[in-house]
Each structure stands twice: as structure tokens, then as C-alpha cells.
Amino acid sequence: MxxxxxxxxxxxxxxxxxxxxxxxxxxxxxxxxxxxxxxxxxxxxxxxxxxxxxxxxxxxxxxxxxxxxxxxxxxxxxxxxxxxxxxxxxxxxxxxxxxxxxxxxxxxxxxxxxxxxxxxxxxxxxxxxxxxxKLFDPPYEPLAIPYKGKSLFGYFLRCDDKPRPTVLIQMGADGSSEQIYFSGGGAAALRRGYNALIFEGPGQTGTFMRDQSLNYRHDWEVPVKAVVDYALTRPEVDPKRIALIAYSMGGYFGPRAVAFEKRIAACIASGLVPSMKALAGKRIEDIKKAASIGKFPHPARWALYEHMPKYGFNNGIDDLEKLEAVWDTFNLYGLEDKITCPLLVVQAAAEGEEQTRIAKEFFDKLPNPHNKFRLTTEEDAAEMHCQKGNAMLLHAIEFDWLDDVLA
The missing domain is CATH 1.20.1440.110 (acylaminoacyl peptidase)
Structure with a gap:
């Protein structure tokens, strides 16, 4: 202050x-x-x-x-x-x-x-x-994935007509499917012979822009089940080699989904979020302090008036306590023994020692021997959130690991 x-x-x-x-x-x-x-x-x-x-x-x-x-x-x-x-x-x-x-x-x-x-x-x-x-060969296909009588937005990118390993890729709170094509592994997957099914669940940008009644939910296995159901209708998808890659807030969504959706063979999180409240840290208190003096810097305005509607709240500061209560349900603790598929965590050092400590302590309780925790640092030029600025390194870490665990 x-x-x-x-x-x-x-x-x-x-x-x-x-x-x-x-x-x-x-x-x-x-x-x-x-x-x-x-x-x-x-x-x-x-x-x-x-x-x-x-x-x-x-x-x-x-x-x-x-x-x-x-x-x-x-x-x-x-x-x-x-x-x-x-x-x-x-x-x-x-x-x-x-x-x-x-x-x-x-x-x-x-x-x-x-x-x-x-x-x-x-x-x-x-x-x-x-x-x-439309100008790629094969063309990229926009998707409306059936979901509880409505649909989730996304894209299917395929190498050819042969059954191939397929990555389901999702963002977190503020990206888009289109951005994920560049930064999240869509283009990188095709270069390596993987299909990519990029999707946006309820509350995420593309789906929310099309239907604002679809808000975030803590039981993320429900939308992911719909995505896997759709993926398995595609003859280009090898059903035994489906992986899930999730970014930012997806570091909660991805591990939560694979705790229940067992058709996914491997999961990658950048980075791991055992608790949404822990991820938010002191930001809620900063917003409350800003409200007390009636001045909101633009990150606080963004959190209140851009992010909160995706949870179903539209009254800004007045709904902040309700948001905190919802965040209590976005919690991986107690699910450690259910997250059984191989999990790669790519954690960014610039998010802070506390976030890294929380992520690593949770990760160390997970059972699969093929799990891997990779901290990217300043020496990697990949210390920023979700390894921004060094996509080549991020995708090398992700897909080299997937090559090994899906082999």
C-alpha cells in the first residue's frame, strides 16, 4: 500500500x-x-x-x-x-x-x-x-462438445486420419482456446504427431462467452467426462493414449478431473493448485483494502468485474465473501489416493516459494512412481507463470515426458 x-x-x-x-x-x-x-x-x-x-x-x-x-x-x-x-x-x-x-x-x-x-x-x-x-491441412475444426444439454467450445486438430495419441488441452481463468493453440501445446502437439483437442469448460472464456449460464464448478470431472466422451467418438483418437494438459487455474481442474475420470492415461499441470484459496493468497485482502478507500487498481477491477461473473457473481465487492465460500470447494486435499495416473507438474519459480512449497508438499503425497515435478527457474528463462516467454522449453518438457509415459 x-x-x-x-x-x-x-x-x-x-x-x-x-x-x-x-x-x-x-x-x-x-x-x-x-x-x-x-x-x-x-x-x-x-x-x-x-x-x-x-x-x-x-x-x-x-x-x-x-x-x-x-x-x-x-x-x-x-x-x-x-x-x-x-x-x-x-x-x-x-x-x-x-x-x-x-x-x-x-x-x-x-x-x-x-x-x-x-x-x-x-x-x-x-x-x-x-x-x-481453414488454411491448414487438415483444417482445424471448431467444436461444440455436448454437455448437459448445452455445449462446450473448443477445437480438434488432427495430424491425419490414423488413430494417434491425443492431448486434451485446457487453460485456466483468463485465456482462450485460440491462445492455447500457441502457448498451451496445440501447435506443438501436431509437430510431434499428437492430435490436440483444445476445450473450454463451463466458466472458461469461449464457453462462457457463448452461454453465461455455464459457470465454473468444482467437480471438474463432469465437463471433462463430456470431453472424453466426445474424443472417443473420433476414429483419429487412440483410446488408450489420451492425456490431459491444464494450465494456471487448470492446475486444480486437471488433477481434480483425473481423480475420477480414469480413461485419461496421463495428466500435466502447469502449475499444481491444491487449493484455490491458497492460489489467491493475499489478493482478496488487497481487494478488500482497495474497497475500503474506494479505489481499485486495474488488477483488482479485473478480478471483480471480469473474473467473478464466471462463478455466477455480478456484484463485485458485494459478492466477495460468497466467492471465498465457493473457493472452499475448489480443494484437492483428500483426493491424493485417487490421483493415480502419471502426473507431470511444471511449476514456475516466479510464483513464489510459498506456492512452490504448497504444490510440492501435495505432489509428494501422490502414489504413481512415474510422477515428475519440474521447477522452471530464471536459469531456464522460464520462471514466469505457466513458463510464459519460453514455450519451446515448456512443450519439450511436456511432450518428452508424454512420449515416455504413453509409450
């Missing part, structure tokens, strides 16, 4: 506190997210110079300038894709649409739930990705 009483949750953000951070923005939450989107260049999801040119037009810590700058870049790159396609230049069009996908998501990210621009930016984000997906 500063001398004037403002809680600065955007400063020195834990996710961007390591050496591999760009340090482009003084605002830590801006810097982490800039690093996140810049890192998608690894799989053609961004261009480095385009990202830095955009950043130069952003006022540090001002979400509105962030939204406007990324929207402008996205529109320009999308227009290039459309013109390239009209001229029959399919590779150029595909590459530009992939980059526009990311730039629209960057704008979408800091646009709050009730902002009328939110839906338009999200629609642009997905339409650019789907335009690019």
Missing part, C-alpha cells in the same frame, strides 16, 4: 518478477501480459516488432490505452490477411490471421465484462483464428 492508501496490486506483479520478464512496462500486470502475448511469436501467433510498436503507443498502467493500441494493430493485420486472401496468397493470409488472433485477444483481455466492446473483440479473435484454421 502506498502513502496515499492505494493498494498497488498492479506493481511488481508476482508473475513478472523474474529475469526473463521484458520489464517493458513498470506496471507488473501489463508487463506480464505483454510478455505473454509477445511469447506467442514462437508458433506464429505474433510478430516481435509489431508487439513492440504497439507497446510504444500504450500508456503504462492505463487499460484503455492498452485496448485501443492492440485493437488498432489487430485491425491493420486482419486487413492485410483479407487482402492477401483476395489475391490468392494463402500462406500470407494464414500467417496474418494468426497474428491478428493474438492482437484481438490482447485487446479483449483488459476489456471488462460489461463493456459493449467485449463481445465484438472476442468475435474478431475467434473469427481470425478460424479463418487461419
Amino acid at each position: 502506498t502513502e496515499n492508501g492505494i493498494v498497488e496490486t498492479g506493481k511488481n506483479h508476482v508473475f513478472s518478477s523474474g529475469r526473463s520478464s521484458t520489464r517493458y512496462f513498470k506496471d507488473g500486470y501489463f508487463d506480464y501480459n505483454f510478455e505473454k502475448f509477445l511469447g506467442l511469436a514462437t508458433y506464429s501467433g505474433a510478430e516481435i516488432a509489431e508487439c513492440f510498436e504497439t507497446a510504444a503507443r500504450i500508456t503504462d498502467g492505463d487499460p484503455e490505452s492498452w485496448i485501443q493500441a492492440w485493437t488498432s494493430t489487430a485491425r491493420r493485420v486482419e486487413a492485410y490477411a483479407e487482402n492477401a486472401m483476395k489475391g490468392g496468397h494463402k500462406v500470407s493470409a494464414r500467417e496474418a490471421w494468426l497474428r491478428a488472433t493474438t492482437y484481438y485477444q490482447a485487446a479483449f483481455f483488459f476489456t471488462l465484462h460489461k463493456d459493449p466492446r467485449k463481445a465484438e473483440l472476442y468475435q474478431k479473435h475467434t473469427s481470425c483464428f478460424q479463418s487461419a484454421g
Whole structure:
């Protein structure tokens, strides 16, 4: 807290506190997210110079300038894709649409739930990705996975028509299926001969944007069962080699799902979240302090007005105690003997010693001898949350392990 009483949750953000951070923005939450989107260049999801040119037009810590700058870049790159396609230049069009996908998501990210621009930016984000997906061989398939009379959003990416090992990939609280293609292993899976079924469960971005009655639930095995049921209808999926990869808040969702869904042969979590309350740490108290003086830094506004509706709460600070009660149910303790499939945990050091300690203590109670705990550090240039900025290393760790345990 500063001398004037403002809680600065955007400063020195834990996710961007390591050496591999760009340090482009003084605002830590801006810097982490800039690093996140810049890192998608690894799989053609961004261009480095385009990202830095955009950043130069952003006022540090001002979400509105962030939204406007990324929207402008996205529109320009999308227009290039459309013109390239009209001229029959399919590779150029595909590459530009992939980059526009990311730039629209960057704008979408800091646009709050009730902002009328939110839906338009999200629609642009997905339409650019789907335009690019049509130009791959085989094409990427958008999915509406049957779920309790409704549907979960996602994509199926296949190498060919042969039965192959398949990774089910999900994000956590604030990504998208399209982002996961770049950062979460979708493109990396195809390079290694795996199919990828990328999905978003209830409360997650793509599913929530399509049906806001579908909120987060603690019993994540229910939506994952629907995803596995769908996967097993695909002749391209080897039913004995299905793995689940889950990121961020997915570090709770993934292990929870495999405690009950035994058709999954292996699970990867980046990183492990035994308790949602433990993951939140002191952030709830920071938000309460901000409320007491009537000033919310943008990370607090994001948590209240963007994240909480996905739990079914829409009244911001007034629902904070209800959210804490819900988080009590997002808890892996007591399930240790049920998480029996091989589990790889890739934990990021910049999340802090306390988070690493909690994750490792829980991990050490799990029974499978093929389990592995990998801490990524500054020396790896992969210390940031979900190894942002070093996707190549992350995917090498993940898929090399999967090659061994699924062999």
C-alpha cells in the first residue's frame, strides 16, 4: 500500500518478477501480459516488432490505452490477411490471421465484462483464428462438445486420419482456446504427431462467452467426462493414449478431473493448485483494502468485474465473501489416493516459494512412481507463470515426458 492508501496490486506483479520478464512496462500486470502475448511469436501467433510498436503507443498502467493500441494493430493485420486472401496468397493470409488472433485477444483481455466492446473483440479473435484454421491441412475444426444439454467450445486438430495419441488441452481463468493453440501445446502437439483437442469448460472464456449460464464448478470431472466422451467418438483418437494438459487455474481442474475420470492415461499441470484459496493468497485482502478507500487498481477491477461473473457473481465487492465460500470447494486435499495416473507438474519459480512449497508438499503425497515435478527457474528463462516467454522449453518438457509415459 502506498502513502496515499492505494493498494498497488498492479506493481511488481508476482508473475513478472523474474529475469526473463521484458520489464517493458513498470506496471507488473501489463508487463506480464505483454510478455505473454509477445511469447506467442514462437508458433506464429505474433510478430516481435509489431508487439513492440504497439507497446510504444500504450500508456503504462492505463487499460484503455492498452485496448485501443492492440485493437488498432489487430485491425491493420486482419486487413492485410483479407487482402492477401483476395489475391490468392494463402500462406500470407494464414500467417496474418494468426497474428491478428493474438492482437484481438490482447485487446479483449483488459476489456471488462460489461463493456459493449467485449463481445465484438472476442468475435474478431475467434473469427481470425478460424479463418487461419481453414488454411491448414487438415483444417482445424471448431467444436461444440455436448454437455448437459448445452455445449462446450473448443477445437480438434488432427495430424491425419490414423488413430494417434491425443492431448486434451485446457487453460485456466483468463485465456482462450485460440491462445492455447500457441502457448498451451496445440501447435506443438501436431509437430510431434499428437492430435490436440483444445476445450473450454463451463466458466472458461469461449464457453462462457457463448452461454453465461455455464459457470465454473468444482467437480471438474463432469465437463471433462463430456470431453472424453466426445474424443472417443473420433476414429483419429487412440483410446488408450489420451492425456490431459491444464494450465494456471487448470492446475486444480486437471488433477481434480483425473481423480475420477480414469480413461485419461496421463495428466500435466502447469502449475499444481491444491487449493484455490491458497492460489489467491493475499489478493482478496488487497481487494478488500482497495474497497475500503474506494479505489481499485486495474488488477483488482479485473478480478471483480471480469473474473467473478464466471462463478455466477455480478456484484463485485458485494459478492466477495460468497466467492471465498465457493473457493472452499475448489480443494484437492483428500483426493491424493485417487490421483493415480502419471502426473507431470511444471511449476514456475516466479510464483513464489510459498506456492512452490504448497504444490510440492501435495505432489509428494501422490502414489504413481512415474510422477515428475519440474521447477522452471530464471536459469531456464522460464520462471514466469505457466513458463510464459519460453514455450519451446515448456512443450519439450511436456511432450518428452508424454512420449515416455504413453509409450
